[in-house]
Amino acid sequence: MLVAVKAYPVRTDGHGEAVCVAGVRLDVEPPAWVRVFPVPFRRLPKDQQFRKFDVISLEVVRSADSRPESWEPRADTIAVVGAKSTKSGWLDRRQIIEPLLVRSMCEVQRRQALDGTSLAVFRPREILAWSVEPAPPKPPAGTQLDMFEPSLEALEDIPYKFRYRYTCRDEPACPGHQQRVLDWELGQAYRSWRRRYGDDEGTLRAIKQKWLDEVVAADRDVMLFVGSVARYPASFCVLGVFWPPAVAEIPLF
Numbered sequence: 001m002l003v004a005v006k007a008y009p010v011r012t013d014g015h016g017e018a019v020c021v022a023g024v025r026l027d028v029e030p031p032a033w034v035r036v037f038p039v040p041f042r043r044l045p046k047d048q049q050f051r052k053f054d055v056i057s058l059e060v061v062r063s064a065d066s067r068p069e070s071w072e073p074r075a076d077t078i079a080v081v082g083a084k085s086t087k088s089g090w091l092d093r094r095q096i097i098e099p100l101l102v103r104s105m106c107e108v109q110r111r112q113a114l115d116g117t118s119l120a121v122f123r124p125r126e127i128l129a130w131s132v133e134p135a136p137p138k139p140p141a142g143t144q145l146d147m148f149e150p151s152l153e154a155l156e157d158i159p160y161k162f163r164y165r166y167t168c169r170d171e172p173a174c175p176g177h178q179q180r181v182l183d184w185e186l187g188q189a190y191r192s193w194r195r196r197y198g199d200d201e202g203t204l205r206a207i208k209q210k211w212l213d214e215v216v217a218a219d220r221d222v223m224l225f226v227g228s229v230a231r232y233p234a235s236f237c238v239l240g241v242f243w244p245p246a247v248a249e250i251p252l253f
């Protein structure tokens, strides 16, 4: 599979800390969405710790999760076998992601009602806003050690929820969508920028600048990866942004 998104780690019942990974199966024709969970990412040996847009191979078994794209990985079989680079305007990545594009988030919701679709990518019409709100506090740190790997650095909870608000293309009745962003990179940015800036004000400003002014900028061909929540299959979050440079229009003289 091509790894398209990695969510921020969560503590699970029975599996310790784990990460949800979604991407594109390359062993089926046509390539199709796949979700693998739980991936004990931070406990994997370094050479198995794949990055976004790596191609990995792994064995999976059917997941207890009823969403059709979900599989449970055999973590010891994960191997990084390649990577799709950003060369030539992200061409290698676009060739895999763009055939999966659907029209809009409104369309994703219609498909979810019909067939349980729980992963998708589309181009939003316009990103209207980036919002931040405090997240409810989690249990105290003493209970947060990973039961499978007590030496693992404790998972740092991100005390905010970040959301994009946007509208759909070609959907006159679109009410607009506001969805949480669960990308691991966002959590990592908060952690490392919090250390650099020393306070939340500067950190949150830098995050907004990155995710609103840089990632979804006018010179980017912005597509959103969305996935539904296991317990609420009709509610979706933004799992990541696909933001290759916009293809320049070739002037015709």
Ligand SMILES: [Zn+2]
Residues within 6 Å of the ligand: 104, 105, 106, 107, 167, 168, 171, 174, 175, 176, 177
């Ligand atoms: Zn819509």
